[in-house]
Amino acid sequence: MLFALPMSNKAIIDIRALTKVYNLGQVKVPALNGVNIEVLEGSYVALMGPSGSGKSTLLNILGCLDRPTGGVYRLGGEDVSAMSDRQLSQIRGQRIGFIFQSYNLIPQLNVVENIHVPLFYQGRDIRSCYDHCAGLALKVGLRGRLDHRPMQLSGGQQQRVAVARSLANNPLMVLADEPTGNLDSTTGEEILALLDELHADGRTIIIVTHDPKVALRAERVIHLMDGLVDRVEHHERSMVAAANGAKGRAS
Amino acid sequence: MNGFSLIRIIQLGFKSLRLHKLRSGLTMLGMVIGVWAVITLVAIGEGASHDAQEAIKRLGAHNILIRSIEPAEEKSGASSTRNFVSEYGITYHDASRLQATLPGLKRVLPEMVQRRPVYYDRFQQDCQIVGTYPFYPDFTKALVVRGRFLTEFDELHRNNVCVLTESLALRLFGHQDPLESQVRVEDQYFRVIGLLREMSGVEQRPQGNEPEGKPLDSNVYMPLSTLRARFGEMDMDSRAGSFKLERVELTQVRLEFASVDLVEPSIPLIKAAMEKDRKKKDYELIVPLNILNAIKAQRARDTRMLLYIACISLLVGGIGIMNIMLATVTERTREIGVRRALGATRGDIILQFLVETLILCLIGGLAGVGGGWGFAWAREHWFHLTTIVTEWSVLAAFGLSLAVGLVFGLYPARRAAALDPIEALRHS
Known part of the structure; x- marks a missing residue:
């Protein structure tokens, strides 16, 4: 391998020369033109870029919702670039936690049931992991609302449920797509604090945003432009937190 | 999953x-x-x-009915000329020939039906007089509710005895006990020996030209021999506007076979036996089995x-x-x-x-x-x-x-x- 990595700092995401071309009939539209990204375990990475920069495409591929046209994408050491739809579903269910801009909770389920959904598709009965799901709900501050339906919750509370849900199956990384986009600044701040907490616990977090203030919380900011990595910023403060988190996790 | x-x-x-x-x-x-x-x-x-x-099924899947019907040409003739005696129907000869020739035939039940008024005291009822054999109730699943039905003895001696249907007895006698009373038909007196309840609903005895006319349950049963001896074969139809004499030996004959399988193959035999010496079609075959099927x-x-x-x-x-x-x-x-x-x-x-x-x-x-x-x-x-x-x-x-x-x-x-x-x- 070109870039050998120390064992303690395992690369969770390893993207090499990733390309994506959309076939719109006769016209081929390139969205990614050879992206190389490496994300270490326990790091906090922000993806930024104007619309049309390939940000969404990269996010979809990172989330195993889409397959690259060329290049290699290793997630947790496993090449997922050419997996079948079924295998990708499996990977999504086991290794990735999603947080969406518009919460995307399932309206007919209550809080705990919503948190349980990723586990449900791993074949785990809600009775056997109710405590786990309820524990996550308490951890994100939803005490007393465990049997509420999404309709009965505020936007901030719904996003808290989504955060708890993204953790349900103990994923390799949490993928947050504009998690504060639909929230006012105070509630947005609360959600970001929650993500900080997760990071401190040693979670790997990738956040997509166009808000520089949000991106500031990440230890690394990757700017995309025209389907390529434009530049990468590093923030010291978060690096320390990540190191602490990794230690905590290793012990 | x-x-x-x-x-x-x-x-x-x-x-x-x-x-x-x-x-x-x-x-x-x-x-x-x-x-x-x-x-x-x-x-x-x-x-x-x-x-x-x-x-x-109550009619019996084992059975075939042969019924006398007035041929169409005589019907129209009767309406143009009065006092015309129409002679048609199954004869005693037909019945005995059927009994003698049909294989697997168990019993033959002849019935002669005549319409006559029946009197008791001052009361009168228009009735059907049914001359038949002692095994009639057994054959038609009719129920003897009181007394007894006709016997071989009655048949042999042409006794003046009769059995009434339950409802007729009620109309004629009210709440008196009809048993051992005497009812009059024309100038003959008959001793009532029993009451009968007819079970069949679908089966209708021929009611002349008035299918809805007299109720089926106004029947007087007497030995066939008695009926022939006292009243002969002449039946009189004297409804309003017409006066008609009919000479019918047997109104209906029921044939009982030993098994259901014998019913179907017997039909052509019966037809052959009936068509012999017959110029007009004055009978009909009713095969309950066929209706059932x-x-x-x-x-x-x-x-x-x-x-x-x-x-x-x-x-x-x-x-x-x-x-x-x-x-x-x-x-x-x-x-x-x-x-x-x-x-x-x-x-x-x-x-x-x-x-x-x-x-x-x-x-x-x-x-x-x-x-x-x-x-x-x-x-x-x-x-x-x-x-x-x-x-x-x-x-x-x-x-x-x-x-x-x-x-x-x-x-x-x-x-x-x-x-x-x-x-x-x-x-x-």
Whole structure:
């Protein structure tokens, strides 16, 4: 391998020369033109870029919702670039936690049931992991609302449920797509604090945003432009937190 | 997918359907009505057919009836000329020839019917005098409710005895005891020895030209020999506007065979025996077995037609369900996307929507079965009409609703699963 990595700092995401071309009939539209990204375990990475920069495409591929046209994408050491739809579903269910801009909770389920959904598709009965799901709900501050339906919750509370849900199956990384986009600044701040907490616990977090203030919380900011990595910023403060988190996790 | 997940998916289906109660209810209604209609219609048809079959069976599947009928040419002749004696019908000779020649024939029951008024004290009733043999009740499943029926002895000695139908006795005697009383027919007195209750409903003794005329139960039974000796073979029809004399030796002959298998092959033999020395067609054959078979065949045809109708109504219900499920898939595109992102495979999505459709169909089917059963029960108990819910109709209706669910649920479910998760997530 070109870039050998120390064992303690395992690369969770390893993207090499990733390309994506959309076939719109006769016209081929390139969205990614050879992206190389490496994300270490326990790091906090922000993806930024104007619309049309390939940000969404990269996010979809990172989330195993889409397959690259060329290049290699290793997630947790496993090449997922050419997996079948079924295998990708499996990977999504086991290794990735999603947080969406518009919460995307399932309206007919209550809080705990919503948190349980990723586990449900791993074949785990809600009775056997109710405590786990309820524990996550308490951890994100939803005490007393465990049997509420999404309709009965505020936007901030719904996003808290989504955060708890993204953790349900103990994923390799949490993928947050504009998690504060639909929230006012105070509630947005609360959600970001929650993500900080997760990071401190040693979670790997990738956040997509166009808000520089949000991106500031990440230890690394990757700017995309025209389907390529434009530049990468590093923030010291978060690096320390990540190191602490990794230690905590290793012990 | 393992067992508990299936239970969970079913629970989920209920939750999703509860979200739109009215819509789910109305969608189900199509199924309910379809299944209800199948069960109810089959039950009503089965009940009617059962009644008819029972009536025919009472006539006896072992039996063949030969009835004297007035030939058409004599009927018209009688209307133009008065005092015309029409002579037709089965003769004693026919009866004895049948008895002598037909293989497998067990018994022959002759009947001679004449219309005459019967008197007791000051009371008069227009009656049918039936001259017959002692085994008449045994043959026709009629019930001797009091006293006794005619005997061989009566037949042999031409005794002036008679048996009345129960209702005639009531009309003639009121609350007096009719047994051992004497009734008068013309200038002859007859001792009442018993009361009889006729059981057959379908079978009608020939009532002359007035099928609705005298009630069937105004009968006086006496030995055939007595009737012949006292009144001869001449019957008088003196209704308003016409006066007609008829000479009929035997009004009706019933043939009983040893087994049902002998009935069918005997028909041409009977015809051959009757056609001999006969110039006009003055008799008819009534074969209860044939009527029974015809009713059964008719029933089978009706049932097939009901099934076609049922299939069509369930098809309509199924299309309604498919329509709703397609709308549901569009409406829940976002949810599908989320589920796919959270690890659901295409198979999971198909299963989820298929189960929802099946729940609609099964609950609708169950409600239909319950409704049909309830209706049948009400019809039977409150209106006293024979209604028979058959197991196969319940199973067929239920199975069909299940099949409809599978067939019409699969397409929307596959469409849901085929959605691109990225597109689905972006859907608003």
